[in-house]
Amino acid sequence: MPGTTPVEDRQLLVDLGAITGNVAALCELVRGSQVMAVVKADGYGHGMVPAAWAALAGGAGWLGVADLAEAVALRQAGFSVPVLCLMAFGDPGQAIRRNVDVTAGSAAFVTAVEAAAVRAGVRARLQLEADTGLSRGGATRADWPAVVEAALAAQARGSVQVTGLWSHFASADLPGNPSVAAQLAAFADAVALAEKAGVTPEVRHIANTAAALTVPESRLDLVRFGGACYGLSTLPGGAPSWLRPAMTLRARLALVKRVPAGTGVSYGHRYVTSRETTLGLVPLGYADGVPRGAAGRSLVSARGRRWPIAGTVCMDQFVVDFGDEPAAAGDEVVLFGPGNGGEPTAQEWGEVLGTISYDLATGIGARVPRTHTGGDH
């Protein structure tokens, strides 16, 4: 818990209990559908392995990752639940050997999966991705029949088992956007075509966080929750308040100094003090994931209120103007957290900077020490 864990000089604090609680609440919400926790990109910056354990403790039955190396890393860490790799590139051999569900959105990748399965002497678990309108991964409506045919031919030869059919929304975070219903209908067509051809999937799925929260009929057999597990979402206004952001980014002031009026601060002197004031140095910079665009914004919480970032955010540090506040070296500064102590959230940082909370959470640099609390692993 942020309130009871000692503050380090700089620290990314992850409340695993929040992830477990969020996943438990999400399982309750979508009762009747299975829940996949998406832990790609190092668990949205929270630490892939501890986040995955926390999600399973909350009731998730599946884990989702973006690439094959992430899937293999989950197996090496001891996860035996179904793992789906969402992107189709690279050599799937190692993942197939470890019983990972791999995705194909082209006949060529079905062939690559089959070849790897034959080499490994195993039957590969294969999910087929339909492009129903995102125009990212997956097979277009025109290409889908050939992908299904290739997968069924490989299945007949015993080298693959088609375990799932899935797609992904373009605009589920724009509530009411007509593309959501159009993609649901297109996915139903793709599923019907595949099942008519003889595919018997274990799971059919299309919903991410935004869709599962706002369009109940999108939940189908399985929901792929990413951001929601961590208390984040791409919906306007962020995640609902019953989800708790799990990540806190904080530091201790490395130096405090009194300076006269007219003092230029940080590179380019883009900030000049208007009066005698107290400056505090925060040992986090853009290499640690603090965007340069945060200059001038009141996005830092310390001593019970917000303070402006004074001047340019540097690679390793930035300066805060504390006015006549008796700030002292060693004082705790919170950049973002769950928000219940008045501190900004990653959602607020995203809104101010013209991006999304996921961008902040996944962008914290490797040299910021990670502290995990509230987990069993």
Ligand SMILES: *Cc1c(COP(=O)(O)O)cnc(C)c1O
């Ligand atoms: C990242 C991702 C998800 C999870 O999305 P959230 O918005 O974080 O829930 C689900 N499905 C696919 C295909 C993804 O790439």
